[in-house]
Amino acid sequence: MLGSIIVKITFATSLFAMFAYFLHYRKQSEKILQLARMSYQISVVGIILSFSLLSYLIMTHQFQFHYVWNYSSTDLPTALLFSSSYAGQEGSFMLWAFFTGIVGIFLMNYAAKRNYETELMLVYSAIFTFLIGMLIAKNPFAYIWDVFPSELLRTGIVPPDVTNYIWLDKAKQLWAQYPVGGRGLNPLLQxxxxxxxxxxxxxxxxxxxxxxxxxxxxxxxxxxxxxxxxxxxxxxxxxxxxxxxxxxxxxxxxxxxxxxxxxxxxxxxxxxxxxxxxxxxxxxxxxxxxxxxxxxxxxxxxxxxxxxxxxxxxxxxxxxxxxxxxxxSFVEPGMWxxxxxxxxxxxxxxxxxxxxxxxxKEMPVVPVEHxxxxxxxxxxxxxxxxxxxxxxxxxxxxxxxxxxxxxxxxxxxxxxxxxxxxxxxxxxxxxxxxxxxxxxxxxxKLQPFLQSLKIPIILSIIFTIVTYFIGATHFTMLIFIFSSSFALFANIAVGIKIFKGNPKMAGGAIAHIGLALMFLGFVGSAKYDDKETVSLEKGKTFESLGYTMKYIGYRSIERGRYAFDVEVEKEQQKFIVTPVMFEGQEEGNIIRNPDIINLLTKDFYLSPLSYDVVNPNEKEITLHTNEVLSLNDISIKYNGYDFISIKEGNSVNIKLDIIDKNKIRKLTPTMLNQKGNVTYQPAMDSVTGIQFTIKGMKPNKEDESKSTVTLSMIAPTNIQPVETLVVEASIKPFINVVWLGTFGVIVGFCITIVRRVQEAKKRS
Amino acid sequence: MNIKIIISIIIIVGALIFGATSFMETNIEYTNFSHAEKVQKKVQVKGEWVKEKESKFEAQQNQFIFYMKDENNHEMKIILDGAKPNNFEIATSLVAKGRFKDGTFYANEVLTKCPSKYEGDSSAVKKML
Structure with missing residues (x-):
């Protein structure tokens, strides 16, 4: 309730701020301007409160709210739990509105000093209002029983064993039950x-x-x-x-x-x-x-x-x-x-x-006459x-x-x-x-310009030729390398000159150097990367892409995840690479995280694909009722099964005869089903040591002789099961250059902001 | 007319034609298996995984092999260049991108469409009461 009310108040006040700014725009009035400011500030307080409240509800696991149930769970670590507050559709609009509101405060002060507040905030508060409108259309504070009324709304007396409920209307005996856990954050995002x-x-x-x-x-x-x-x-x-x-x-x-x-x-x-x-x-x-x-x-x-x-x-x-x-596969959000x-x-x-x-028509026309x-x-x-x-x-x-x-x-x-x-x-x-x-x-002037082109062009031609001999042989790539390295050398030349004069003006040159480096890094890491799939049998050494790899074993790490240790060696350098795999919320949904060795000139990138255990002593057999299957020393007969009700479930006992030189031994591997939890109990033949486990059953009620059972047989030997980790190994040449380039672009922008803010100050 | 405006117009028109032809060339048609068989070029087919038939990962070739049926219930063996896609088992539908060749559909990408976690899934809420 509280959350929805705050969102509505936020919406109303920002809408009011917009109208007040509009009135002030039409008819200058100091009073109205004060009102507009105040009302915008209240709406910002409102959005901060809403976002804080949503985060609070998530942190305290209030699963009576649909959003909290849908995107968070009790087992998430604190930081990820907090990130649930913007992981969902509604929450991400909330975060957007939250930032829009806060930035607006700074913008208001900045614009007020420059005589721009009224018109600017008129437009800006309209945008803010729309974003909050999203939160009204799809309320992050919706109660879960409003979303699932038929599942959760109840009337009458609350059964004594139900504790997770809330009274909605005591007079009408209307109450709602709510979940005790949440669906959690998408494992890919965790x-x-x-x-x-x-x-x-x-x-x-x-x-x-x-x-x-x-x-x-x-x-x-x-x-x-x-x-x-x-x-x-x-x-x-x-x-x-x-x-x-x-x-x-x-x-x-x-x-x-x-x-x-x-x-x-x-x-x-x-x-x-x-x-x-x-x-x-x-x-x-x-x-x-x-x-x-x-x-x-x-x-x-x-x-x-x-x-x-x-x-x-x-x-x-x-x-x-x-x-x-x-x-x-982003969201099916409905029509809203x-x-x-x-x-x-x-x-x-x-x-x-x-x-x-x-x-x-009013805009001045300045002819582009250069x-x-x-x-x-x-x-x-x-x-x-x-x-x-x-x-x-x-x-x-x-x-x-x-x-x-x-x-x-x-x-x-x-x-x-x-x-x-x-x-x-x-x-x-x-x-x-x-x-x-x-x-x-x-x-x-044409002459000095051509003069300044000389060195960068010569350097980039040399650079391009060098890359050709390293292995960049595609014609379009060579052109791309040439132009990118030209941008690099030209901007380094310009950057050095500017730096000697006024370093504050170097933002542009640095950003362009960054861009050129990114482009060059793209060629190496995306066009000339190399990859290969390798099956790593545990303990054995394999070669791929010039690296030797050995899968050592897996270990359980936090929250049901498994780390697979792979020893990677090249030129006497040893690394342990540990890609991670784990099962997501649904069975069979495997999430795979790669691991990387970051070398100076390249990355060695290891993606896990699958992990299998094959027991060479294991054999699967399928028997019809009364069928006798002869193996080397013994024969096996399937005599049907007993279905027994036990506490909170049932048990299926398979009746097997082991026929060993006219002697018959009886075995009963079983399948237990308790509260929907299925477990298999193997049975071992005491003489041969063979272990039988149920793998599957196909009962046939009309014709009992057509019922079948599938069993796994494991013979006792010293041979260990074979564990195989399948990985995709890849080499990403010069990927560090991409990261360095992005860093350059970011630094360039930062320097430029400082310079432009100072200029904007001077003018006002 | 200003020579720069003429150059600009030429550049713009050229770029648009270039963009449009690239668009038409690389646009991968959404279709079914029988049409894929006919055209033999890169297409994408939407369908469902045939759970009853075998599906396996061939580590040596780095291929994932499975069967898929399209919207006309036409079944087809798919050889995907790569590992089993994420969310494969729980996907409500699949989109295979690739081309048909010699009785098999060779896919270089399979997209999985997951059951929408986001809209009211009433059985999930019942489980957590």
Whole structure:
């Protein structure tokens, strides 16, 4: 009750804040502005309370709430238990709204100092209100008996042995029973990345709404130029947060999910990349507008798109429209998410583009009159390449929807689509990342520019030739390596120059160095990786990919997981690699976690595939009733079975005759069924030492002679059972370069934020 | 007209044509086994695992072999290039991506669709009372 009420109050106050800001926008009034601020602040307190309450309910295992029951359980460690609060659909919207609310407080203060508060907060509080609206449509605080009324609602007297119940209406004798345990967190999500990754990604989602709000606010204020300066630090922040989230997601997939790589072009991954690319493109055109005044309209459009694409991504991955085409079999949320998200996209697109077209004629036209040899032109081409990458990925990810509309058949593109379309754009982006940095604003003089190209080009040609001899023999890859290394050397050259002057300005060069390193790392780790499947018989040594491997044995680690120790050796260096396997909530659902040896130039990556124990002395036999089966020394006769009721279940006793040189010995292997728990009790023949265990039965009530039993026979010998661990070993060359590159991009963004914040301060 | 605008238009149109052809080429058709047999190119087939028939992992070849029936109850032997997919046993339906060749469907990917954990599963709640 309390939770639902707080969410409704939060919704009401943020809605009120939006209207108050609107009133203040129409008719300046200090009183109304105070009211708007206060009411927004109350709504932020509300969302903090709601999120804290949900976490509290999860931490204290209040299974009378449907969400708590559906996503948490009593056996989760504290950090994972906390992460349950955003593991589910409702909770993740809660986290999104939570960050949106809190960031809004900072935004309000920042904008107030720059005379932007009213218009900005008008738009921003509308977004906030919508997100809270999601929580009203699908309430994270729903009671479980409202979801399962026929299973849980009871009337009359509570039986004395029931303790997990609550009275709903004593007068009507209405009460509800609730579960004592929860369904727990998806085992794939049960590791520490779940604690870090989603919050960062949602901060990224939140920050995409800021450039959108500034763009609309700017147009409302008829400020087509100055808003860029105020919005830039936030756009960089958005690119940083969302980018970090995406990269961490890739690392998570690589390190624990065992997808074999860090990027699988899966819809869930793609859908956060699409807005990020547009956001990064807008950073470049914003930079260009600051210098030359051009790209006014482009910047409005791109800033609007960033946010719309975040909404569209959410729609793609949360509404179930992708059907079976995604590896993340994400949620079937029902129609509410579908229509609310579609409605949200529709409304914010209408708002954005209506304001844009109303102001269209008023926007100053600054002709793009620079030569081809100018930084503006390179920035424009670079931004265009980024937008096209984003467009192609968006189209590929939406292919189930597109084919559904065009052909009335849902189908997805192969991942080859992304490689074919993005690779040429990647080459272009790398070249431009180098060229753009070497050029000057407006008119670059051709001669010094060509001069500055010389060293980077010579170095990258040498680099490309070296990689060719290392093994990069594909022509397109060589072009990609050439352009990426050109970006690398050009930016190192520029970076050194800037660093000598003013290190605060080095953000761009460092981010581009990071990008170039990532590209080069992609070639090594994704194109020239090598893999092989190996069956490791316990105790024996096997060779694969130049490594010797020996499976030593498994051990039980925390929470029903098993670690499989494999000794890996290369050139006198010894490592113990321990991939992990365990059974998920459902029987037969095996979760596999790889383990990695991180070497300087490559990773040795070991994915567990399966684990089998084969007993060479074990034999399976199937007998019909009264059938006699002759083996080497003895014969076995199946005389049918006895079905005996015992306490809380039953017992099936198989009647066997062991015929040994005219002597008959009687054996009864049994199957016990107690409370649905089935156990098998073997029987051992005292003379031969053979052990019989029931494997299965097929009774035939009409014709008893057609009943069969299947038994396993284990003969006593000294031969041990053979344990086999099947693994996929792979080598990922230069994957450290990818991680180093991501680090460079992140550092570059951080330096840029500091610089842009200082600039925004100076101007105001 | 400005030469840059003309270049931009050429680039944009070129990129769009390039994107559209790539899209059409790599779009994997959703179909059934009989159609897969006819076209012999990469398709995806939705169906169910035939639990009664054998399913095994061949470690030497790194192949998982099982039988699947499509929506027309057409049964087919599937050889998957790789290990048994996650959630295989509990999947309510499967999607096999690959091509048909010599009486067998060679899949390079099998997606599993799990029973929705998220919407009201009333038997689960009964178990935990």
């Amino acid at each position: 590791n520490y990345w779940m604690v870090i990754h989603p919050p960062i990604l949602f901060i990224g989602f939140t920050s995409m709404s800021i450039p959108f709000s500034y763009a609309i606010a700017g147009m409302l204020k008829k400020d087509y130029v100055h808003w860029i300066r105020i919005a830039t630090p936030w756009t960089v922040f958005g690119a940083l947060a969302l980018g970090t989230g995406i990269m961490l997601g890739g690392y998570w997939a690589y390190e624990t999910l065992g997808w074999g790589g860090y990027w699988a072009w899966d819809p869930v991954e793609n859908s956060s990349l699409v807005p990020w690319l547009v956001c990064v493109a807008s950073l470049h055109t914003m930079l260009s507008q600051r210098k030359s005044g051009a790209f006014i309209k482009t910047n409005f459009i791109l800033s609007i798109l960033c946010f719309l694409l975040v909404l569209y991504s959410t729609f793609l991955t949360r509404s179930g429209v992708l059907g079976e085409t995604s590896v993340h 998410v579908y229509w609310l998200l579609l409605g949200m996209i529709g409304i914010f697109a209408t708002i954005g583009f209506t304001v844009f077209f109303v102001r269209w 030569s081809f040899v100018s930084r503006e032109f390179a920035l424009f081409l670079g931004a265009a390449a980024l937008v096209f990458s984003s467009l192609f990925i968006a189209i590929g990810t939406s292919s189930p929807i597109i084919t559904n509309i065009l052909k009335n058949k849902i189908s997805a593109v192969d991942t080859a689509y992304y490689v074919t379309t993005i690779l040429p754009l990647g080459i272009a982006i790398a070249l431009l990342a180098g060229i753009g940095q070497l050029l000057w604003w407006k008119n670059s």
